[in-house]
Amino acid sequence: MTTTVGLIGVGRIGVMHARHLQALAADGVELVIADLDAARARQVAADIGCRAAPDVDALFTGAPGGGSPGGVVIAVGTAAHAPLILRAAEAGIPAFCEKPVAESTEAALPVLEAVSRLGSTVQIGLQRRLDPGCLTAKGALDRGDLGWLHTIRAITADMTPPPVEFLATSGGLFRDCSVHDFDILQWMTGQRIVEVCARGSNNGDPAIGQVGDVDTAVALAELEDGTVATVSASRYNGAGHDVRLELQGSAGTLQVGLDDSYAGRSAEPGVRFPSGTPHRTFHERFAEAYRAEMRAFVELVRGERENPCPPEEAVDASRVADAAQESLETGRAVRVRR
Numbered sequence: 001m002t003t004t005v006g007l008i009g010v011g012r013i014g015v016m017h018a019r020h021l022q023a024l025a026a027d028g029v030e031l032v033i034a035d036l037d038a039a040r041a042r043q044v045a046a047d048i049g050c051r052a053a054p055d056v057d058a059l060f061t062g063a064p065g066g067g068s069p070g071g072v073v074i075a076v077g078t079a080a081h082a083p084l085i086l087r088a089a090e091a092g093i094p095a096f097c098e099k100p101v102a103e104s105t106e107a108a109l110p111v112l113e114a115v116s117r118l119g120s121t122v123q124i125g126l127q128r129r130l131d132p133g134c135l136t137a138k139g140a141l142d143r144g145d146l147g148w149l150h151t152i153r154a155i156t157a158d159m160t161p162p163p164v165e166f167l168a169t170s171g172g173l174f175r176d177c178s179v180h181d182f183d184i185l186q187w188m189t190g191q192r193i194v195e196v197c198a199r200g201s202n203n204g205d206p207a208i209g210q211v212g213d214v215d216t217a218v219a220l221a222e223l224e225d226g227t228v229a230t231v232s233a234s235r236y237n238g239a240g241h242d243v244r245l246e247l248q249g250s251a252g253t254l255q256v257g258l259d260d261s262y263a264g265r266s267a268e269p270g271v272r273f274p275s276g277t278p279h280r281t282f283h284e285r286f287a288e289a290y291r292a293e294m295r296a297f298v299e300l301v302r303g304e305r306e307n308p309c310p311p312e313e314a315v316d317a318s319r320v321a322d323a324a325q326e327s328l329e330t331g332r333a334v335r336v337r338r
Helices: 012-022 038-048 056-061 078-090 105-118 132-143 173-189 206-210 287-301 311-330
Strands: 003-008 029-034 071-074 095-098 122-125 149-157 193-201 216-223 228-234 242-249 253-256
Touching: 003 012, 003 056, 003 287, 012 029, 012 038, 012 071, 012 287, 029 038, 029 056, 056 078, 071 078, 071 287, 078 095, 078 105, 078 122, 095 287, 105 311, 122 287, 122 311, 132 173, 132 242, 132 253, 132 287, 149 173, 173 193, 173 216, 173 228, 173 242, 173 311, 193 311, 216 311
Parallel strands: 003 029, 003 071, 071 095, 095 122, 149 228
Antiparallel strands: 149 242, 193 216, 216 228, 242 253
16 A cells, blocks of 8 residues: 655654655655755755655645645644644645644634544644653553552753744743643543643743743643642753653652663762763654654554544643643643633
């Protein structure tokens, strides 16, 4: 079976997805890419050995010599997410889209309505759901190996901050970064976060504060059954890119991300763990998850699996991030509005 997948956007993450899709050529995946910069699309296509459409319209309607794609991967700026999701939905083409669904939770709601009304398939790029460690931890939790959870700790810390120009339009540290943690907490436990209380600081580049963001923040999140979780994030973890999730239960404890590339060192005499090189970027930390994400999308297009990350669940994580941002700005605990 040959499955044609169209990819829109050949920036850094788009090229990564393109390479992962092209690696599935032996499994019958035919990749076609497009970008507003047609010359760049042609160059990337030549580099990885796939085909480039003249433009996005041609990718959707069928470029000369090829038919319309069986699925599309949307890897462009946030402002274009909703229009392209809707275009794919109206054409009856399954879509994968990087998070978020739209520029705001409010803007995402009509997209969800349209996707539901049209019976469309949309997978959102919250790749941690396909991370091997997260899958192992969820399996253990679902089996009852950990007993009942009493404490959850989630950490996402970048080695260096992105450009201030990006942060000015990102919606804030919670919406840009911690939304992944909010999503994985809800997916892992099967419970919604009902309330958050957040605090933050800006001790790095003053320009981050000047665009209305913080470089470090923590949120106390309460789940439906009263279990508490802490979610911390930072842009300045110089030791390396650090993403971990600790589940402490009445019968056992598991940590996701505690491997030889963990970006930390023990202060205990004689302890040599970890021995590897810390990850420098989230691409390195989640390399296998990103590969699995594209495999999952192809399987979803072929009807071989269920959707690993429906848009409704991604938008719900954004609601939690909205509440965390409001708490950060007001200094009050905030209930998640649904």
